[in-house]
Amino acid sequence: MPATYDNVVRVSGHAEAPRLAAKAPRIEMVAQLAGVSPITVSRALRQPEKLSEATRRKVLEAVERSGYESNPHARALRSGRSTLVAAFVSNILSQQFGLAIQGLAAELEPEGYELMIGQTSYSYAKEVAMVRSLRSLRPAAVMFTGVIELEENRQALRELGIPVVETWAFPRDPIDMLVGFSNVDAGAMAARHLIEKGYRRLTFIGRSGGRGALRLQGFREEAGRSGLTLARIVTVDEVQSIADGRTALTTLLAEGGPVDAAFCANDLLATGAVIEARARGLAVPSDLAILGFGDNDAAGEIAPGLTTISMDAHDLGRRAGELLRARLAGQEPQHAIQSLPLHLITRGST
Amino acid sequence: MPATYDNVVRVSGHAEAPRLAAKAPRIEMVAQLAGVSPITVSRALRQPEKLSEATRRKVLEAVERSGYESNPHARALRSGRSTLVAAFVSNILSQQFGLAIQGLAAELEPEGYELMIGQTSYSYAKEVAMVRSLRSLRPAAVMFTGVIELEENRQALRELGIPVVETWAFPRDPIDMLVGFSNVDAGAMAARHLIEKGYRRLTFIGRSGGRGALRLQGFREEAGRSGLTLARIVTVDEVQSIADGRTALTTLLAEGGPVDAAFCANDLLATGAVIEARARGLAVPSDLAILGFGDNDAAGEIAPGLTTISMDAHDLGRRAGELLRARLAGQEPQHAIQSLPLHLITRGST
DNA sequence: TTGTACGCGTTATCAC
DNA sequence: GTGATAACGCGTACAA
Numbered sequence: 001m002p003a004t005y006d007n008v009v010r011v012s013g014h015a016e017a018p019r020l021a022a023k024a025p026r027i028e029m030v031a032q033l034a035g036v037s038p039i040t041v042s043r044a045l046r047q048p049e050k051l052s053e054a055t056r057r058k059v060l061e062a063v064e065r066s067g068y069e070s071n072p073h074a075r076a077l078r079s080g081r082s083t084l085v086a087a088f089v090s091n092i093l094s095q096q097f098g099l100a101i102q103g104l105a106a107e108l109e110p111e112g113y114e115l116m117i118g119q120t121s122y123s124y125a126k127e128v129a130m131v132r133s134l135r136s137l138r139p140a141a142v143m144f145t146g147v148i149e150l151e152e153n154r155q156a157l158r159e160l161g162i163p164v165v166e167t168w169a170f171p172r173d174p175i176d177m178l179v180g181f182s183n184v185d186a187g188a189m190a191a192r193h194l195i196e197k198g199y200r201r202l203t204f205i206g207r208s209g210g211r212g213a214l215r216l217q218g219f220r221e222e223a224g225r226s227g228l229t230l231a232r233i234v235t236v237d238e239v240q241s242i243a244d245g246r247t248a249l250t251t252l253l254a255e256g257g258p259v260d261a262a263f264c265a266n267d268l269l270a271t272g273a274v275i276e277a278r279a280r281g282l283a284v285p286s287d288l289a290i291l292g293f294g295d296n297d298a299a300g301e302i303a304p305g306l307t308t309i310s311m312d313a314h315d316l317g318r319r320a321g322e323l324l325r326a327r328l329a330g331q332e333p334q335h336a337i338q339s340l341p342l343h344l345i346t347r348g349s350t
Numbered sequence: 351m352p353a354t355y356d357n358v359v360r361v362s363g364h365a366e367a368p369r370l371a372a373k374a375p376r377i378e379m380v381a382q383l384a385g386v387s388p389i390t391v392s393r394a395l396r397q398p399e400k401l402s403e404a405t406r407r408k409v410l411e412a413v414e415r416s417g418y419e420s421n422p423h424a425r426a427l428r429s430g431r432s433t434l435v436a437a438f439v440s441n442i443l444s445q446q447f448g449l450a451i452q453g454l455a456a457e458l459e460p461e462g463y464e465l466m467i468g469q470t471s472y473s474y475a476k477e478v479a480m481v482r483s484l485r486s487l488r489p490a491a492v493m494f495t496g497v498i499e500l501e502e503n504r505q506a507l508r509e510l511g512i513p514v515v516e517t518w519a520f521p522r523d524p525i526d527m528l529v530g531f532s533n534v535d536a537g538a539m540a541a542r543h544l545i546e547k548g549y550r551r552l553t554f555i556g557r558s559g560g561r562g563a564l565r566l567q568g569f570r571e572e573a574g575r576s577g578l579t580l581a582r583i584v585t586v587d588e589v590q591s592i593a594d595g596r597t598a599l600t601t602l603l604a605e606g607g608p609v610d611a612a613f614c615a616n617d618l619l620a621t622g623a624v625i626e627a628r629a630r631g632l633a634v635p636s637d638l639a640i641l642g643f644g645d646n647d648a649a650g651e652i653a654p655g656l657t658t659i660s661m662d663a664h665d666l667g668r669r670a671g672e673l674l675r676a677r678l679a680g681q682e683p684q685h686a687i688q689s690l691p692l693h694l695i696t697r698g699s700t
Numbered sequence: 701t702t703g704t705a706c707g708c709g710t711t712a713t714c715a716c
Numbered sequence: 717g718t719g720a721t722a723a724c725g726c727g728t729a730c731a732a
Contacts, residue, residue: 005532007521008497008521010501011501027725038726043701067482069486069723070486071486071726073486073487076423076726084466102442108725117404119452124361142460147362172357218354241647243650243651271651275653298592339352339353386717390712390719405718425709428709429711430724677722
């Protein structure tokens with residue numbers, strides 16, 4: 001059956017609608033309109049404080065009237081600085097990363113920066129390719145939802161000479177700026193909570209490398225401080241969906257042996273684990289307690305509600321944007337290394 | 351308590367790691383290395399067929415040796431073409447849009463295009479601002495997860511003279527290329543399913559404009575063909591989370607009057623509705639049937655599983671990428687207007 | 701405070 | 717098939 005056409009509503013006469021000339025106006029035309037030289041127009045936009053009040057107003061009005069926007073390529077070529085900010089996420093589908101990008105965009109877009117987004121898919125090879133492309137793209141700044149592990153990439157990023165913000169972890173030696181949190185602390189917080197609640201046979205479900213490994217480390221160490229050894233560890237590859245959490249719990253249970261509680265390195269895994277546990281007739285938390293990380297949208301909605309460790313991802317992105325903005329404005333931010341607090345959100349699953 | 355440092359593992363010696371010079375080499379240096387003029391280097395990279403075999407090999411070897419990558423800003427300034435592809439999504443947090451972007455990236459990144467992502471937040475004002483910025487950014491192509499409604503923006507996009515793909519609807523008059531599906535058909539499919547199942551007092555929950563209105567139209571028309579009038583319509587503003595679905599169902603129930611089934615314009619709403627219904631002690635589907643759209647990750651995992659209308663968003667993005675690639679390679683794609691099939695996925699909620 | 705002259709790195713155009 | 721020249725649109729450096 002052929003598709004029915006959608007009669008999409010066409011709207012016209014929007015207040016802010018552009019009346020765009022076929023060709024974008026150039027600085028020269030605006031200058032003529034305002035009766036000044038091109039460089040004065042440039043200054044009105046970049047260094048308005050250097051112009052007299054009268055000139056500035058005259059020029060800005062001409063800019064408004066003509067709908068002028070400077071050509072970012074010409075600007076980048078001449079000044080060596082572009083308005084492109086590159087953001088790299090491990091997985092564009094992650095809700096947490098999405099929130100961080102929204103926070104970043106909220107800070108940077110009003111300043112006239114454009115956001116370029118790349119997905120590294122947790123792959124070194126992709127990370128290498130992207131860092132390489134940065135050299136010729138010459139973005140104004142770079143943000144990663146994560147930290148760079150490859151030494152060569154760290155070096156390459158330093159040599160770019162542009163502001164770099166890493167996030168989502170709290171390493172001793174960030175490349176440049178950092179808005180992170182301690183994954184080791186997150187793991188410890190998880191262990192402490194479960195132990196306080198009386199659980200003793202603890203397990204961990206998460207990726208084997210990167211932040212998963214750090215959360216496991218904190219989890220294991222804190223358990224050790226109470227004289228406990230982890231009952232079991234289930235490692236997973238890339239986590240894309242709730243289904244991966246169901247699979248992971250199946251693996252955990254298939255391995256046999258008694259288990260009280262599972263700390264899942266993210267809420268997608270934890271949500272899947274809760275759903276799978278209940279589907280198998282296990283009571284959560286009395287048969288198996290489940291603790292997540294990240295406070296996803298769905299975490300509070302399932303039954304029982306997922307106890308999880310939360311971090312404000314939107315705020316993380318916003319702060320990263322603040323740091324970049326300051327640097328790009330030529331200031332040195334006061335707190336170039338920040339760690340965000342983690343919060344335990346207690347719901348029914350533990 | 352101060353944050354504990356994460357001892358992030360540092361990796362070096364990665365096979366593909368870049369050995370980058372501090373300053374990017376320019377075309378002039380490569381030309382000297384190869385003993386040719388700069389324009390010959392340019393041709394070796396852009397129109398290799400115009401050079402003799404020997405010259406081409408000589409130049410490409412020099413490119414390799416120096417690690418040269420052309421400056422995209424200079425290239426864009428001079429040629430009017432960039433390697434940036436702009437993609438606009440209504441909401442970056444949407445799983446469906448994320449999948450489409452992944453599909454698009456999978457097609458375009460291997461070809462050397464960079465993806466720039468903007469979020470319009472369902473706002474005309476933002477759409478206007480973004481379209482305006484495109485004029486000077488001169489992207490190679492543009493993709494929207496949606497169709498452009500503002501006549502002025504449609505005109506502006508046409509005048510850019512670059513390939514444009516619209517998606518997610520099936521209008522009669524796309525700006526340029528289209529990989530869409532019929533939202534009217536989706537609504538009709540929903541009504542047909544619910545009516546076949548025996549439900550008679552049908553309601554709709556969704557946004558009042560755009561695709562929501564189209565799905566409502568199809569839903570209402572198909573109900574009308576069975577002599578049914580919709581029992582109620584609940585309109586919502588921007589949908590960000592499952593919680594919005596819970597709120598919407600609360601509104602629906604508060605308005606009183608008997609209701610058999612609700613068609614929610616997306617799965618976030620539908621998932622929230624199922625959860626809220628059950629929280630209120632309603633049996634799904636016997637007290638209230640709920641049908642969604644989009645087949646989100648969580649849709650199959652809640653209890654009862656959500657019956658929903660699915661469309662392959664990753665495939666949509668991939669096809670959009672294919673169309674753009676063809677156009678950018680100077681070919682005219684055979685199927686510049688495509689509609690994707692919709693599938694009813696029957697689970698327990700209806 | 702404003703203007704003039706020039707160059708950023710590349711490619712279009714035309715000549716050989 | 718290859719090269720010389722100029723130009724893309726802007727902002728730096730310096731002059732007035």
